[in-house]
Amino acid sequence: MKETRFLKYKGQVKIWYDQEADFLEVIFSEKPGFMRETDDDSIMERIDEAGNIIGFSVMNVSHFSPKHQGLR
Known part of the structure; x- marks a missing residue:
């Protein structure tokens, strides 16, 4: 069973x-953390020592757009 987490965050979200490079990074917290692989090779999660998601990155982000996938 896959675990689902909801993040309650009070503060600024940083988006880069x-x-x-076609690269997107979203940071919810400036806490120290490390990157963890996901089921999708293009997406990495940034997690803190407790395993909380504090951000994520997406490589080849344009490939996720509906236009690129022929949906528009």
Whole structure:
């Protein structure tokens, strides 16, 4: 059974996108953490020592758009 977590966050969310590299990073917290693989090779989770998700990154983010997938 896959665990689902909901994040309650009070503060700023930082978003960084590099168009040339087609890379997106979203950070919920500046806590120390490390990257963890997900089921999708393009997506990594940033987690803290307790296992809480504190951000994520997406490589080749444009491939997730409906236009790229032929849906528009």
